[in-house]
Amino acid sequence: MTDPRPFAPSDDDLSQCVRCGLCLEHCPTYVETRLETESPRGRLYLIKAISDGVIEPTPNALDHLDSCLQCRNCEAVCPSGVPYGRIMEQARSDAMESGAAPLSWRLRALFLREVIARPGRLRFFATVLRASERVGLLTLAQRLPLVGTSATLAPRMRGRPFTKTGLVARPEGAERARVAMLSGCIMPLAYGNVHRATVRVLARNGCAVSAPAAQGCCGALHAHNGDLDTARALARRNIDAFLDEAPDAIVVNSAGCAAAMKEYGDLLAGDAEYHDRARQMSALVKDVHEYLVGLSFEAPPRTLDLAVTYQDSCHLAHAQGISDAPRQVLKAIPGLRLVEMENPDRCCGAAGVYSLTQAEMSMRLLDDKMLDVQSTGADVIATANPGCLAQLEAGVRRTGGSAQVRHVIELLDRAYRPASV
Ligand code: SF4
Ligand code: SF4
Structure with a gap:
């Protein structure tokens, strides 16, 4: 299927930036470097200049786009409402599709598409990481010059993986809602404990909790790294998996995933078959804290002296x-x-x-x-x-x-x- 390009960094989006600079002090990479090219305003200028053909998408110019965290702090404080997140995603996607993106971007996209988006391969990868940690290889690698930083930053697998699907918990007391939970890709492998805690907390607050078996990665990492085709394919899979369950809400305990799923309506804006369902799905997605506060969650009885x-x-x-x-x-x-x-x-x-x-x-x-x-x-x-x-x-x-x-x-x-x- 050929995807339409509703996210093209259009002149309408880009021209919303009035270059006021109010975002600069909220940008972590600008605060660290004090370089205009490492600021939201500078990056928007670069994107506009590249898309107007004023400058070439050289490796140096693209590196300023790559060093953006996509934390969207600039978007949150921008008085003009510049949709920075979607501009950057489209700019990275355009760089990939035009052939301008360096090899490192392509290898990253390959890893995200062929490992993160594929549950079997990701499980294997997590098993290798878990074994490396158990025998002390990761600790050893932390001291090595070339891989030390990556070994320090590699996620540690905390607790058993979360592998349950279908109905995973009945409500304690009267049922207040039927919710479906995103299990996701890395989260159930690295942070199974967080998923188990989420299930218990939701059940405690009267929710029947399911984890649809056909769900998968939300596609956020793929979209952020310019692979919008894979992000859209993953979004479609999740839309089918979750809407088939007709839940009252789709509860997500991973901020990045919930943000992406709340934007499925935008991601699939040009998809005649999926657009309405994408918007329907996005409207159901709730961050777990947002959902619990909306439910007036039960006050916990136990004191934590922390x-x-x-x-x-x-x-x-x-x-x-x-x-x-x-x-x-x-x-x-x-x-x-x-x-x-x-x-x-x-x-x-x-x-x-x-x-x-x-x-x-x-x-x-x-x-x-x-x-x-x-x-x-x-x-x-x-x-x-x-x-x-x-x-x-x-x-x-x-x-x-x-x-x-x-x-x-x-x-x-x-x-x-x-x-x-
Ligand atoms: S992105 Fe927004 S806050 Fe930043 S310079 Fe442009 S208009 Fe101003
Ligand atoms: S998304 Fe974050 S890192 Fe990127 S320009 Fe905006 S504030 Fe800076």
Whole structure:
């Protein structure tokens, strides 16, 4: 199927930028470098100049686009409403399709398409990572010159994988809703514990929870890296899998995935067959914290004597506009003290595969983040996205810290359960 190109960085989108510069101090790469070419305004200028044929898409010019985290902080603060996220996705896609993209972009797209989007291969890859961790290979690799950074940043597999499908939990007490949960690609392998906690918390709040067997990767990483065809194919698969269940809501505990799924309507805007269903699906998607607050979730009984600092996941705070709901969840836990860091909504440098492809900038942002975290004296860093969990865990390893890194829902789940659990 040939996809239409509704996301082309059109003059309409690009011309919304009035070059006021209000976004600059909110851009992590600009704050680090003070370079205009590493700012949202500079990148928009570059994209416009390339699309107008004023400059060539040289490797140097494209590298300024590649160093963007797609954290969308600029979009959230832009007074002109510049749709930065979709402009950047289309610009990267155009670079890939025109043949201008360097080999590293193509290899990354190949990995995302042939491993991340394919559950069997991803499981194999995760098994290798898990085995490497178990026999100490990852720890050893952290000390090696060429692969040390990647080994530090590679996600650690926490707990057993989450493999359940179909009806995974009945509601405790009267049924209030029937929800379908995104299991996703990396999350069930690396953070099975977070999925199990999410299922328990939803059931505790009266939800029957299913995990449709035919679902898969949401396609966010593919869209961010300029492979819109694969992102659209994955979106179509999920639309069929989830809408067939006719749930009251589609609950997602990964900020990046929920943001992408809420935009399926835009992603498939030119698809005559799927556009209406994509919009229907997007309307059902809820971030798990947003959903629980909307349900007036049950106050947990157990006291957690913890100082917790919360790292806003970019795709929750900036792409979905949700920053209050996870804090409401944390504040509802008896004994828990929420200690805000100075810049909780500045990207930690995870940004999908960015920590592997732009390792130096990723590390600079992570080191800044860990200083900010340390100034709070928190026992726990809470966040809401698998990439952020992995990056912050790497930050704790890198700094020799002792803070735990947890998904917000893991803490709520702990506070629902007896002290012995
Ligand atoms: S992207 Fe928005 S905030 Fe940034 S320079 Fe353009 S108009 Fe101003
Ligand atoms: S998405 Fe983030 S890194 Fe990229 S230009 Fe906007 S603020 Fe900067």
